[in-house]
Amino acid sequence: MxxxxxxxxxxxxxxxxxxxxxxxxxxxxxxxxxxxxxxxxxxxxxxxxxxxxxxxxxxxxxxxxxxxxxxxNLVIGFSGYDANGIERVSYDIVENQFKLTVIPKSGVNPPKTEQLKVSYEGMxxxxxxxxxxxxxxxxxxxxxxxxxxxxxxxxxxxxxxxxxxxxxxxxxxxxxxxxxxxxxxxxxxxxxxxxxxxxxxxxxxxxxxxxxxxxxxxxxxxxxxxxxxxxxxxxxxGEGISKTAFPAGAVPQSPAKSSQAVEEADRISATDFADFSQKQENVQKIPALSPLTSEKEEIKEDIEEVLxxxxxxxxxxxxxxxxxx
The missing domain is CATH 3.90.1640.10 (inorganic pyrophosphatase (n-terminal core))
Incomplete structure (x- = not known):
């Protein structure tokens, strides 16, 4: 086996x-x-x-x-054609090409091309x-x-x-x-x-x-x-997901805001933003995270094991x- x-x-x-x-x-x-x-x-x-x-x-x-x-085996037939109208079938090979000829009886029309059916039999x-x-x-x-x-x-x-x-x-x-x-x-x-x-x-x-x-x-x-x-x-x-298909407050839309929250936001002045910017100078920046090389390698090994x-x-x-x- x-x-x-x-x-x-x-x-x-x-x-x-x-x-x-x-x-x-x-x-x-x-x-x-x-x-x-x-x-x-x-x-x-x-x-x-x-x-x-x-x-x-x-x-x-x-x-x-x-x-x-x-x-x-290649099988050639004619759908809807009376087989009794066929006199004989002959074949020939001309210039290395196979030619099959269907000869109808006298006074009988030959099969039409749209009646030709080609299929296979046997495995x-x-x-x-x-x-x-x-x-x-x-x-x-x-x-x-x-x-x-x-x-x-x-x-x-x-x-x-x-x-x-x-x-x-x-x-x-x-x-x-x-x-x-x-x-x-x-x-x-x-x-x-x-x-x-x-x-x-x-x-x-x-x-x-x-x-x-x-x-x-x-x-x-x-x-x-x-x-x-x-x-x-x-x-x-999939037909995809429309952002508008989500109710207010659901992902991926922004959280819904109450009218009170909106009014409060409108009261924020330009000086508030300026003051906020000045405060940021005293905030210590978080160092960039180092790449998790070992974890990435483990994930890569897991994927290779699956595939x-x-x-x-x-x-x-x-x-x-x-x-x-």
Missing amino acids: ENSFKSVIDQASSIVIFLPMDPSLDQVAASLSLFLALKNSKPVQIVSAAPITVSLNRLIGIDKISDSAGNK SANTVLLFGGETDAHFPQLTTNSLESAKIYHIGTQPLTVDPAKVIYTFAQPMASVSELTFFLLNEAQLSIDPDTATNLLMGIEEATGNYRSQNVTPETFEITAALIRMGGRRLS NPPDDWLQPKVIRGTSIN
Whole structure:
């Protein structure tokens, strides 16, 4: 068994990423982040058996999610065309280019270009990555026979409950979000996190934690958020806070003043200010504080420890199904 996420990625010749039924924004954000990090170096496909809802459209790369798994055989069909009208199909190779010819029967119109449908069937991936879910039943794509020889890995905040006949390796960790865990895995695999990837991870973390109000939020959550912002990630989920939205006397407005206090302030004369300035000459200035070098170094070490956890922490565990009565 591979002992790290990096070795899983390095040894994969082709990867397919599966989303569960009714995926959360966090799960979709995390899976898209991995897809974006891999797409320039590995053949990778991301698939969702459930339709993608409008609420997920703000995620970068959402249009790359397909509704069917397939990357082995190219299938060409014609939607709404009577197949009985086709006389024969032939192919030829002209100047090293493949040419497919569909010849209709006499008196029958050929298929229209808008009726052409192109898709893939069959899977040639040797590595399957599952994001989220509670049981393997949440991933109906696993029932295909073409995945029998593929190794299956799970990424989530809790282990899967699996069928007794299946063996699935899990990178699950009890974290506040799948996006947090994905951040660690991307770093461990030495995969680049660009601004788009960082933005998706930020949106996933914010959604899963309710904008950091969840009890599952840890100091590491904020440290990861800071790291993602430094990597160019943009916080798109929040609408921002208006200063005028606060009641009088609340932050960030100045404390409210009573009418009596206002009148008292109006009575302060210019001579009062002059007298105040003269008094300041007798006030000893406080020396500038020396930088807390040692504390800064400790904080830096803590952050590095969070972003680079022990090797065994990210090693996959084996999930073996148990009989369910």
